[in-house]
Structure formats: C-alpha cells, structure tokens
Amino acid sequence: MLSYLHGFHAGNVADVHKHAALVLVLAHLQKKDKPFCVIDTHAGAGWYDLSSPQAQKTGEWKGGIAAVQGAANIPAALKPYLDLVGRFVPENLHNEGADDGGAAGGKPVYYPGSPFIVQKMLRESDRLSLMELHPREFETLDRRVYHDRRINLQKRDGYEGLVALVPPPIRRGLVLMDPSYDVKQDYARAAKSIIAAHRRWATATYMLWYPVLTDGFEGELHQMFRQIETPGGVLCSELAASQGGAKGRMLGTGLLIINPPFQLDAQLAEIGGWLRNVVQLPGPATHRLDWLVKAP
Template sequence: MLSYLHGYHAGNFADLHKHAALWLILTHLRKKKKPFCVIDTHAGSGWYDLGSDQAAKTGEWHGGIGAAQAGKNAPEMLQDYMDHVSRFDPITHGREYGVRDTDEYAGPFYPGSPFIVREMLRDEDELVLMELHPRENETLYHRVKRDPRIHLHKRDGYEGLVAMMPPAIRRGLVLMDPSYDVKQDYQRAAHSLQSAWDKWPTGTFMLWYPILEDGFDADLRKSIGAIKSQGGVLCAELAADHGGAKGRMRGAGLLVINPPWQFDQDLDVIGSWLAKTCKLPGPGHHTTRWLVPAE
C-alpha cells in the first residue's frame, strides 16, 4: 500500500525523537576522516512545509518541534539539531532544493531525513535514498537531483536494502522508517534488517516503529533482539502510558543495531527532555534498554 504521506505528521514528537537520534549518529560518523554512507529506505519527499494544508489538518508539529523550540533548557546535543531546523529554509536555496516557481509555500519548514543527512555530508560521503510512492519520489527527485553525493532509487525499500548489501563504503548507517500502514510491514522490516545485517554486520542500523494500543511492536523487538550483534541492539522508546482510541499512536520507538559509543546515554537525556516538553497522548516517559548488550 502507498497511501501514507508523511506531510501530515512531519515535525511531531516521534519525528523529533527519531531525527535527534539520527543527528547523534551522523555527528559520530563525522568525527573520523574516513567517508561514510547513509542508506534511507523510506525517504519521503525530503522536506516539509509546516504551513501546508497537510500539516494544518493534523497540527501535530505544534506539539513536536513547535513545543521543543518554545521549551527551555534543551540538552546541548538536541539544541544543535534544533538550530539546524530553525535555519532550514529551502526557499533561500531555490532550485538547488527543488523549489519551483509555480509552487506556493507558507513555511515554516521542517527537514526530513534526506535533508538532515545532506546537511552533514562531506564531499566524499554518500547518501542512498529509496522511495516507492510515485508522487513522493518525483518530489524528492527534484529536490536532490543536483547533488552528486545523493542517489535516489524508485524501489521497495525492504528489497532494495538487502540487494545493496554490503555498500561500497563500509562505514555508515541504514535508516529504516516504514509507514506501517499494513501489519505486514512489521515482519518485512524485521526480515529485511536481519538479512541486511547478515551481509553487513559492522554497519549501524536504525529502525523506527510506532507504539500503538493494539500494535505489533513487541514482536518486532523480539525479532530484532534475536540479532546477536557484537555492537549490541539498543531499544529506545518515547511514549505515553496510554494512547486513547484503538489504533492511535501513543509513542514511538527506535531499535538500533551497533549504536555509537555513549549513544544510549545521550539519547536518554534527549528523550527525557522531549517527554517533558512535547505533546504526547498522555504523560510521557523515555526509556532505553539493551536487548542485546554490546560486547
């Protein structure tokens, strides 16, 4: 199914948690001169206009990036990312960022994972994007086509990830952020990550998932926790104790294989602040735990 459009949810609390974690990993990768690659299996359209009709219909960003930017005493490592978001303005870049004269924008803007990574790429680094949704893929193509470091594929992210393993640059990150609009996505995500890790056991893999009242996240944690990586498997969740109506998201989680050193501590500080600052369905909390301890 290709019904999901992230524009309705961009910049919400789950996006902040996921993208702050992404920023931490990218910061770590940049510490060494060796090149790195990032593979984003469900890339979306690249960046989002929070003043659009889509964003206005849900207003979720007000309880996410909006609340965080209005909050006080943000952790330094999170503030660095939020400063990037505050500066992000594709209009100033024009055609380089896919802005077309025929389009109308209201702003403010929120960068999706492709443009978070793009900000952190050096000349020798690479970003591989996959997006199967026809309209999202077309939009993303116009937004990244002028950057030779970025390679976009219109293909299924689950299948494409395994086919690309191992990458030519053997240092880097896989980000998998499916829509989960069908329950089979949970099984496909677990199988794809397992198969990819088998071929690239030294890579870092980060899988995002929703926490629902009637969700399948327990099975997903069990499946990824069976991957006995030497670098460990970390689970980090930002959630409310309850989410109200059946099928509604009450939180979001990340499963990270081979996370960087001290990533768990840094993300827990960030997640705890987000739990107090952002709007969740109820009183929120953040937890981190090792499903597989690092050796």
C-alpha cells in the same frame, strides 16, 4: 503503503525523536576522516512546508518541533538537531511554487525530512542512497536532490532494496528505515529486511523507527531484534504514553538501533527524559531505554 504521505505528520513527536538520534549518529560518523555512506529506505518527499494544507490539517508539528523549540533548558545532546532544523531553508523554493514569506503559526516553516538532514551533514566524499516507492513522493524528491552528485535516488521498495544494496562500496555507514506501517505486516517485513542486511553488512549502524501503538505490535519487533548477534549490541529507545484511548491509536515513538555509537545510550536518555515533559502525547509520557542485546 502507497496511500501514506508524510506531509500530514512532518515535524511531529516521532520526527523529533527519530531525527535527533539521526543527527547524533551522523555526528559520530563525521569524527573520522574516512568517508561514510547512508542508506535511507523510505525517504519521502525530502522536506515539508509546515504551512501547507496537509500539515495544517493535523497540526502534529505543534506538539513536536514547535513545542521543543519553544521550551527552556534544552539538553546539550538535542541542540545539534535543533540548530540544523532552525537553519534549514530549502533550495530553489521558486521552483516549488512556495511562498517564502509564509508562516505556520511559528517557526520553522520548512522542516527537513531525513534525506535533507543527512544531506546537510554529508562531506564531499560521503554518499547517500535514497529509496522511495510512492510515485508523487518520488517525483518531488527527485526534483529536490537531482543536482547533488553525492546522492543516488531509486524508485523501489525499501525492504528489498536495502538487502540488494548491501554491502556498499563504502563500508562505514548507517541504514535508516522508517516505514509507514500502514499494515501490521510491516513490522515483520522491516525486521526481516534489516536482519538480512545485517548478515551482509554487520559493521553498519542500523536505525529502525516504529510507532508505539495501543495494539502492541512492537513486541514482535523486540523479539526479532533480541535474536541478532552483533558485538555492538541492540539499543531500544521508546517515548510513549501509557494510555491512548481508541484502539490503534499511536501512543508514542520507538527506535531500535543496532551497533549504536559510543555514548548514544546516555545521549538518548538525556533527550528522552527531557522530551517526555515537553512534547504532546495522548497522556503523561515516559522514556524507556533498554539494551535488547547487550554490548560488551
């Protein structure tokens, strides 16, 4: 896990899928005046420069956020996410040694990771807990969020940290987990961590991102999540190609959501049905939406 750096993959198809859903869940939490909290277990560096050597080396953002921003007939459910990304400008860029006039061959130059997507949607009474274990990513994130008193950052393993932090003092909230999956054991570790946390904080919404691979490791996740007892149900959203060539290659992106907000299934169906014709995947893509555990 410590070898993974998200800067190579920022703004790709998986980020679009994951962050579009994240914005919709946060918008639902904003509907009530009561405060909410968010726990982000694998926070990364916070935001990413798409003109950096890392991003330019892979160019994954071109088939993700750039393709989406350049498309027509954008679904209404996707617009809040795109508006947030389009307006995002990191604070204190002069401290980063970044070039404000840089370009990555198209907009946006700077892409917000989940910590800064959440930060932009926090109110004064809301709280955000971030965890990051990679030393370089942690130092960068610490420098970028230090001034925000609503945010608590810890250098720790997100799997054990999640269970230790729940239930939080604010009982309305969301957990986001998106590990690197550098090893196949991460699928089971992620599921076990979320299941243990759900036993202690059953009313929260949980979002787990995972890659859809040719190896089919996500099947284990599905089986484990089908055993979760929750009145809010468990929703699965997958955007993936049916074929991807080399063994181990990523076919697409998946989300498992425990206690999804009302109508999130319809919103993700609208987004996924549109994205499959716009983003770049190894082949023709489909969007699958299933209830692994049905809500009443």
